[in-house]
Amino acid sequence: MTNLSSKLSAKDVSVFYNEKKALKSVSLDLLENAVTAFIGPSGCGKSTFLRCFNRMNDVIPSARVEGEILLNGVNINTPDVDPVLLRAQVGMVFQKANPFPKSIYDNIAYGPRIHGLASHKDDLDHIVEDSLKKAGLWAEVSDRLMDQATGLSGGQQQRLCIARAIAVNPSILLMDEPCSALDPIATAVIEELIENLKQRYTIIIVTHSMQQAARISQKAAYFHLGNLVEYGDTKQIFTNPTHEQTEAYISGKIG
Amino acid sequence: MQEHISTSFDQDLNELDAMVTTIGGMAQSQLNTVLSVMDNLDERVLNTIIDNDKQIDLYEQKVFDKAVEIIALRSPHASDLRKVMIAPRTASSIERIGDLARNIAKRLLALKTNKKSLPFVDDFTAMGQDALNTLIAINDAFGRSDVDKALHVWENDVAIDAAYLRLTEMIVKTLDQGNKHDAETMRHCLFIAKNIERIGDHATAIAEQIYFRVHAKQIDDNRPKQGDAEDIE
Numbered sequence: 001m002t003n004l005s006s007k008l009s010a011k012d013v014s015v016f017y018n019e020k021k022a023l024k025s026v027s028l029d030l031l032e033n034a035v036t037a038f039i040g041p042s043g044c045g046k047s048t049f050l051r052c053f054n055r056m057n058d059v060i061p062s063a064r065v066e067g068e069i070l071l072n073g074v075n076i077n078t079p080d081v082d083p084v085l086l087r088a089q090v091g092m093v094f095q096k097a098n099p100f101p102k103s104i105y106d107n108i109a110y111g112p113r114i115h116g117l118a119s120h121k122d123d124l125d126h127i128v129e130d131s132l133k134k135a136g137l138w139a140e141v142s143d144r145l146m147d148q149a150t151g152l153s154g155g156q157q158q159r160l161c162i163a164r165a166i167a168v169n170p171s172i173l174l175m176d177e178p179c180s181a182l183d184p185i186a187t188a189v190i191e192e193l194i195e196n197l198k199q200r201y202t203i204i205i206v207t208h209s210m211q212q213a214a215r216i217s218q219k220a221a222y223f224h225l226g227n228l229v230e231y232g233d234t235k236q237i238f239t240n241p242t243h244e245q246t247e248a249y250i251s252g253k254i255g
Numbered sequence: 256m257q258e259h260i261s262t263s264f265d266q267d268l269n270e271l272d273a274m275v276t277t278i279g280g281m282a283q284s285q286l287n288t289v290l291s292v293m294d295n296l297d298e299r300v301l302n303t304i305i306d307n308d309k310q311i312d313l314y315e316q317k318v319f320d321k322a323v324e325i326i327a328l329r330s331p332h333a334s335d336l337r338k339v340m341i342a343p344r345t346a347s348s349i350e351r352i353g354d355l356a357r358n359i360a361k362r363l364l365a366l367k368t369n370k371k372s373l374p375f376v377d378d379f380t381a382m383g384q385d386a387l388n389t390l391i392a393i394n395d396a397f398g399r400s401d402v403d404k405a406l407h408v409w410e411n412d413v414a415i416d417a418a419y420l421r422l423t424e425m426i427v428k429t430l431d432q433g434n435k436h437d438a439e440t441m442r443h444c445l446f447i448a449k450n451i452e453r454i455g456d457h458a459t460a461i462a463e464q465i466y467f468r469v470h471a472k473q474i475d476d477n478r479p480k481q482g483d484a485e486d487i488e
Contacts, residue, residue, distance in 0.1 A: 188260035195263055214328040215261065238327040 007032060008053065008172060008202060013067035013077075015048050015057060022048050024226040025067070030219075035194060035203045037213035037234065040223035040249065046206045049223070050174050053204065054090040055083040071172075088115055091165030095177040097157035099149035099164075104141050107149045107160055108132060111168040127167055134200075135163035136193045155186030159193065166197075173197065175205040179212065191216050210250050214238045222246045267325050268335065271342045272398070274318045275349070279394035281311050282349045285356040286390060286454070289363070290383040293376055296367040304360040311353035318346035334471075341468045345397060348457045348464070352390060355450040355457075359383075362443040362450075371440050375425055379447065382418040386454040389415065393458045393465075402469045409462035409474065415455035422448045 008030040015023040023045040030036055038046035048057065055076060057063040068075045076086055088111065100107050108128040111117075118124040128145070132138040137159040141152070149160055158178055165173060175194070179187040194203060194216055207213050213220055214234060221231040222245075230237065230246040241247045259265050285304055292300045322343045325331060331339050366373060373379060389408055396404035426444050429435055436444075466474045 185260070192260050192262065195261065211330050214330070215264075235324055235328065239323060 007070070007072050009070045010049075010052065011068040011070065013049065013052055013065065013069060015045070015052065016064045016066075017060070018062045022226050023052075026228045028221060028228065028231050030202055030204065032202050033198055033200070034218040035198050035205060035216050036219040036221065037217035038204065038206045038221050038223060039208075039210060039213050040229075042208075043225075044223040045226040046221075046223045047176055050176055050204060050206050052077070053172065053174055054087045054092055055081070056087075056092065058083055088168040089170050090172040090174060091168065091170040092174045092176070093158065093161050093165055093178045095180045097154060097161050097181070099152070099157050099160050101148070101150060103146045104132075104149045104152070104160065105145040107164055108167045111164060115168055117168065131163040131167040132160075134166050134197070135159045136189070136196075137163055153186070155182050155189060158182065158186075158190060162190075162193065162197075166201075171201060173201045173203045175203065177206055177208060180208065187212070210238075222249060224249070264329055267321075267329065268338060271318070271321050271325060271339065274314070274321060275342050275345050276394065276398050278311060278314045278318060278346050278349050278353075279390070279397065281307075281314065282353040282356065283387070283390055283394060285311070285353055286383070286387050289356050289360050290380060290387060293363065293373050293380050293383065296363050296372065298364065298367055301360045301364045301367070305357055305364070308353055308357040311350055315343075315346045315350040319343045334468075337468050337471060341464045345461050345464050348460050352454050352457050355454050359447050359450050362447050366440060366443055369439065371437075373447075374429070374436050374440065374444060375422060378418070378422050378425070379444075379451070382415065382422060382448070382451050385415050385418060386451050386458075389455055389458045393461045396465055397461065400465065400469055402466055405462040405465040406474075409459050409466075412455045412459045415452055419448055419452035 009028065011027050013023060013026045014021060026045075026049060038050060040046050048063075051057045052065055052069050053071075053076075055065075057065050065077055067077065069077045071086075071090070074081070100110060102110070105128055108131050109118075109124050112124060112127045118127055129138060129142075132141060137156060140156060141147075149157065152160060158181075162173070162178075179190050182190065191212065194205070197203060198218075205213075205217065217234045219232065220234045220237045222229045222237070222241075222243075224245055230241060230243045232242070237246060238250060241250065247253075285307060288300060289304050322339050325339050329335075363373065389412070392404060393408050395401070396408065423445060426441055426448070430438070430441055463474050466472075
């Protein structure tokens with residue numbers, strides 16, 4: 001699978017959990033090779049929206065997604081699109097790192113193996129090394145690739161999960177509060193990694209930390225009760241937001 | 256010096272410091288140029304100085320905007336916070352120095368228009384050169400966070416104050432002794448002298464800002480003053 005360009009947009013996307021409309025007709029174009037932060041209070045729909053981009057809402061029985069999610073002009077929100085292939089192109093990292101109970105090597109090699117990305121072991125070794133290097137983890141694990149991944153620290157496990165997502169050659173990376181479980185230093189290391197990764201990938205990050213959104217994103221989208229309230233340059237959102245509601249949230253004037 | 260884990264944060268702080276150095280250079284250039292034409296009162300050069308001041312005003316706003324951006328996006332703390340808070344204050348002091356150089360140019364232009372020359376030109380040039388050297392020193396001290404150099408500037412403002420008092424005494428004596436120079440010319444001289452003296456004051460303000468940036472406290476204000484440099488206003 002080649003690394004395709006990463007034009008991503010949403011048109012009138014709504015998500016229902018049974019009868020409850022959790023996301024209300026959201027449209028936006030994602031900036032390529034940039035970090036976009038989705039921010040907003042709990043229950044505002046930001047994680048629900050994030051999951052639309054790799055059809056992860058499919059695995060929630062009560063969820064129904066309407067509208068179009070366009071990846072390179074193709075609507076992925078149709079039965080024609082293979083969600084497994086999609087989730088290789090649109091990788092995801094979760095709040096709690098979830099390494100497989102396998103070696104560091106096998107965690108990274110798993111995806112390329114099942115997607116047939118490596119015809120023999122040398123290729124696989126190269127993919128593993130390249131992915132770990134891109135995730136900034138190679139130097140710390142190169143001499144112990146056969147160790148259990150679960151023996152790594154929290155920050156290392158999260159970088160492993162990023163490497164695992166990178167290994168199948170995505171063009172988009174979705175990150176759902178990837179640093180929530182990490183200490184400030186581990187968080188800073190991951191943020192620096194994200195800063196570097198955006199040169200290759202389009203990244204969307206859901207975060208509860210406004211300071212994190214301010215630090216690492218170029219665009220920010222503020223959600224409230226399922227509505228996209230404001231979407232713009234991060235610098236503008238955090239110095240002079242257009243909407244009072246946005247100002248209130250980022251200033252901590254509402255809960 | 257320790258670097259941040261975020262390289263782009265380091266870049267932002269370095270860029271802010273570089274902007275202060277740039278505006279310092281702009282003011283230095285203006286002052287140097289106005290001193291160079293105190294003798295010949297070259298109208299073209301004087302008008303250029305006056306026009307160029309706008310660039311310094313605009314650049315000061317850029318420094319402010321950059322500091323706001325860093326505060327909004329990085330939430331700096333401790334020494335980082337002091338750096339970001341001090342930079343626009345220093346830029347503002349430098350902008351005022353730029354204004355003073357422009358004001359000197361305006362007064363020199365007025366003399367030229369009245370077909371006069373600047374009396375006591377050697378004294379003015381010497382005092383102006385002291386002020387310029389002070390500005391160069393304080394710009395350098397800022398760029399290197401050199402507190403010792405900043406303190407040296409802070410303590411030696413007394414020399415500019417002393418030159419100011421001598422010059423103003425000469426001006427007043429000239430008026431007392433009859434109209435070798437007309438009152439309008441002497442008025443310009445008094446203001447030019449005051450403007451140069453004020454440049455020294457702003458340099459000491461920058462010295463205090465550098466001190467605070469490094470030590471997180473104010474200089475103990477026992478700065479020596481020559482007489483009362485605020486006498487003539």
